[in-house]
Amino acid sequence: MAESPLSVRRIDRADWAALRTIRLEALADAPQAFGSTLDGATRLSARQWRAKVTTSQYFVAERGRAVVGMASGGFNEQRPGTHWLYGMYVTPAERGSLAAKLLVRVVVDWARGDGGDELYLHVASEAPRARAFYEKTGFAVTGEPFTMERDPNVTMYTMKKSIANEFRVARVDAAEFYELRRRVLRENDATKSVEDPRDREPTAIHFAGLLDDRVVVSASFYPTSAPVREDLTSYQLRFMAVDFDAQGHGYGAQVLAVAEEALRDAGAEQLWANARDSALGFYTATGWEIITDSANISAETQLPHHKIAKLLDRETNAASG
Numbered sequence: 001m002a003e004s005p006l007s008v009r010r011i012d013r014a015d016w017a018a019l020r021t022i023r024l025e026a027l028a029d030a031p032q033a034f035g036s037t038l039d040g041a042t043r044l045s046a047r048q049w050r051a052k053v054t055t056s057q058y059f060v061a062e063r064g065r066a067v068v069g070m071a072s073g074g075f076n077e078q079r080p081g082t083h084w085l086y087g088m089y090v091t092p093a094e095r096g097s098l099a100a101k102l103l104v105r106v107v108v109d110w111a112r113g114d115g116g117d118e119l120y121l122h123v124a125s126e127a128p129r130a131r132a133f134y135e136k137t138g139f140a141v142t143g144e145p146f147t148m149e150r151d152p153n154v155t156m157y158t159m160k161k162s163i164a165n166e167f168r169v170a171r172v173d174a175a176e177f178y179e180l181r182r183r184v185l186r187e188n189d190a191t192k193s194v195e196d197p198r199d200r201e202p203t204a205i206h207f208a209g210l211l212d213d214r215v216v217v218s219a220s221f222y223p224t225s226a227p228v229r230e231d232l233t234s235y236q237l238r239f240m241a242v243d244f245d246a247q248g249h250g251y252g253a254q255v256l257a258v259a260e261e262a263l264r265d266a267g268a269e270q271l272w273a274n275a276r277d278s279a280l281g282f283y284t285a286t287g288w289e290i291i292t293d294s295a296n297i298s299a300e301t302q303l304p305h306h307k308i309a310k311l312l313d314r315e316t317n318a319a320s321g
C-alpha cells in the first residue's frame with residue numbers, strides 16, 4: 001500500500017487534544033531538549049490547553065491523519081519584527097523524513113506573513129541531532145551560549161536564520177511583464193497598451209527581478225540607436241517598473257546592474273531611455289545622465305519625461321576582470 005502523504009497545518013481550538021498528545025510525547029521522548037517538563041505539561045487542564053492553542057501559533061505535521069510532529073511560532077519581543085521557532089518535535093519513526101523540514105517551512109511562512117525577516121530558536125547542547133538539523137536548514141549559532149534555567153548543566157545556544165524573501169534577477173519572456181507593466185505604469189488601465197512591437201524579437205532582452213517566484217521588477221531592452229552618440233551600439237530601456245510593495249529596497253538598481261553587465265557582454269556601448277521625470281532621481285543615482293533639451297510629454301502617459309543615457313564603460317569592465 002502506498003504511504004500516506006505528509007502535510008503540515010496550523011491547528012485551532014478543536015485540535016487541542018492532538019496537540020497535548022504530541023507535546024507529551026515530545027517531553028517524554030526528549031526531556032533534555034526542552035525547557036518545559038513532562039510533569040508540568042501533564043498537569044495542564046483541558047482549558048489551559050485550549051487557551052494555549054488560541055493564544056499561540058501551533059503547527060502539526062501529519063502522515064495521513066496521524067500527527068507525527070509539531071512546532072510553534074512566537075513573537076521575539078527583544079527584537080521586534082523577528083520571530084521564534086519553539087517546540088520542534090518529530091516522532092522517531094518520521095525522523096529523517098521531510099516532516100521536520102515542512103514544519104520549519106510552515107513556521108517560516110507564518111513569520112514572513114507577519115512581516116518577519118529573521119527566525120530565532122534555542123537549542124540545547126544535549127540535542128546534537130536537532131542542532132545538525134537546524135544547521136542544514138540554514139540556521140547558524142549567534143550570540144553567547146547560556147545555561148538552561150531548569151537545568152544549569154545544560155548549555156543552550158541561540159540560532160537564527162534569515163527568512164527574507166530571496167531576490168534574484170533572471171531573463172524572462174515579455175509576456176511575464178504585461179500585468180506588472182499595466183498595474184505600475186498604466187494605472188491598471190486595460191485600454192492602454194503595455195506591449196512594444198519589438199517584445200518578441202530575438203534581439204529584445206527582458207530582465208525580471210523575482211522575489212521567490214513573483215515578478216516584482218521589469219526592465220526591457222531593445223537594440224535601437226540613441227538620441228546622443230548615434231555612432232555607438234545602443235539599447236533602449238523601456239517599461240522599467242518595480243511593484244508597489246517592492247519599491248525602496250534597491251531591487252530596481254540590482255536589475256539594472258545585472259542588465260548592464262549582460263548587455264555590455266552582448267556588445268552594447270550605451271543605454272538610453274525616455275524616463276518619466278518622477279524617476280529621474282533613481283536613474284541619476286545609478287550613473288545615467290539627462291540629455292540636454294530632451295524634455296517631452298509622453299504620448300502614451302501624458303506625463304513629463306526626459307531622455308537619459310548611460311555609457312557602458314568597457315575599460316572599467318575589463319579592469320574588474
Ligand SMILES: CC(C)(COP(=O)(O)OP(=O)(O)OC[C@H]1O[C@@H](n2cnc3c(N)ncnc32)[C@H](O)[C@@H]1OP(=O)(O)O)[C@@H](O)C(=O)NCCC(=O)NCCS
Pocket residue numbers: 030033034087088089090091094095096097099100122123124127128129130131132133136
Ligand atoms: C530535531 C528534530 C525535529 C529534527 O528532525 P529530523 O527528522 O530528526 O531531522 P533530519 O533527520 O532531517 O536531520 C538531522 C540530521 O542530524 C544527523 N544526526 C543524527 N544523529 C545525530 C547526532 N547524534 N549528532 C549529530 N547529528 C546527528 C542526521 O544524520 C541528519 O543529517 P543528514 O540529513 O545530513 O543525515 C528531531 O530529531 C526531533 O524531534 N528530535 C527530538 C526533539 C528535539 O530535539 N527537538 C529540538 C528542540 S530545540
